[in-house]
Amino acid sequence: MSSERGNVSRTRPQRHQNARAFKNDKYDTSARCKKINAKLHDGVCQHCKGVLEWRVKFRKYKLLTKPKKWGRKRAKTPRKSGKHWMASELF
Structure with a gap:
């Protein structure tokens, strides 16, 4: 088994290999899906940007x-997107 302790090498290749990559807009061609795919993730750290791009890629x-309210102090003025938290404000 590949999860066995100390077993670092496999003797066989991967059993099920995907023939095609996942396409997040294959069946859904709605305006919402197009809006999500066109969204730019600016103003976030490199790690958060990678996470957001992964979520868009796999329809998560x-x-x-x-x-949502913006920042640690929960300012009165809400932002358009609450998923773009500044990494410096979280720590």
């Missing part, structure tokens, strides 16, 4: 229904 990213 969901738009907010209501704007």
Whole structure:
């Protein structure tokens, strides 16, 4: 088994190999899907940007229904996207 302790090498190749890459807009051609795919993730750290891009790529990213409050102090003015938290404000 590949999860066996101390077993670092496999003797056979991967059993099930994907023939094609996943396409997040294959069946869904709605305006919402196009809007999510066109969204640019600016103003976030490199790690958060990678996470957001992965979520968009595999259809895990969901738009907010209501704007969220921004920052650690929970300012009164809401932002358009609450998923773009500044990494410096989280720590």
